[in-house]
Amino acid sequence: MGRWQPGAEMRLAQAGLELFLEQGYECTTVADIAQRAGVTPRTFFRYFGDKREVVFAGGPALQAHVVAALDAAPQDLPPLQAVHRALDAVGDLLTDRDWSCRRHAVIISHAELQERELSKLSALSTALAEALRRRDVDAAEAALTAETGVLVFRTAFERWIAEPAERPLADVLAECFVQLRVLAGGWTPPPG
């Protein structure tokens, strides 16, 4: 185990995304990514199992952050509102919309990365459902609530990066939760 290199993981992730967009995902090797990041391939493999994992750097930290926010939400919030509160915390970490756009562009052009992304979101949903169980929500309701929250988040995220003008992710998320209420319950938002 060599020396720990401060920032190497994010530098590798940044280098990977740049290269995937510049020269294509297939044509990019681990050696290319390591070189661009100024480290050895050996250092690359200290952080990532393969080049695909570069796209998902930061995912575990993000999931832990969201789950912690759900655990910290007031106990008397209804389940979906607690999940909304937790997902709002993603905005603390996803502050660079350009990075998110580039990452999304790489993912949507590769079925293998899309499948992996769906799988990671499914894991986030499972973790949120477990956190809801700790709040004494019953299992069936916890699963549906968590999945619904992740779905609304995914919709909001895609809308956020597609819009020409940047606004806070939390605003888009709130808008999507309102839209869900309307379509699910026939509830009409107050005018203005």
Add this chain to the structure above:
Amino acid sequence: MGRWQPGAEMRLAQAGLELFLEQGYECTTVADIAQRAGVTPRTFFRYFGDKREVVFAGGPALQAHVVAALDAAPQDLPPLQAVHRALDAVGDLLTDRDWSCRRHAVIISHAELQERELSKLSALSTALAEALRRRDVDAAEAALTAETGVLVFRTAFERWIAEPAERPLADVLAECFVQLRVLAGGWTPPPG
């Protein structure tokens, strides 16, 4: 191109699932599946690209059936209700709960199959969103409505196969749509 063999596709799918459960997915070859189904490997490859595809036999027909049901739903139904109506039509095709249970057991034990299943459900959602656009629902609402419908369907399906006693899939689906309304809108179902 050899003779078309009536029922060969479903016979191969049935044989594949049986073998995956009996001897494991990894240990089962295309030759094993073909032999169990009483056809040659050459016939296998007339219907499927690889053994993984066996698990997803019937998927395109199911998607086409659901989309046709959405197109046929009354124009004045609110979007999510029209999607509910369309998903009800899945019950016409998924009549064999044992088959569905076996298929699910194979999928959840293999990450690669789970990822593929999520990807197929995502494609169903895209097709439903396109059908909603044909009903003049705006793009953002169509996407969220379709995704929500597919999520509720997936939840209902998992609940349906997990329950000890069998009841119609449509009943479980209706129950899950009520649950969604409650959690999304704070709407309370009438007592009794």
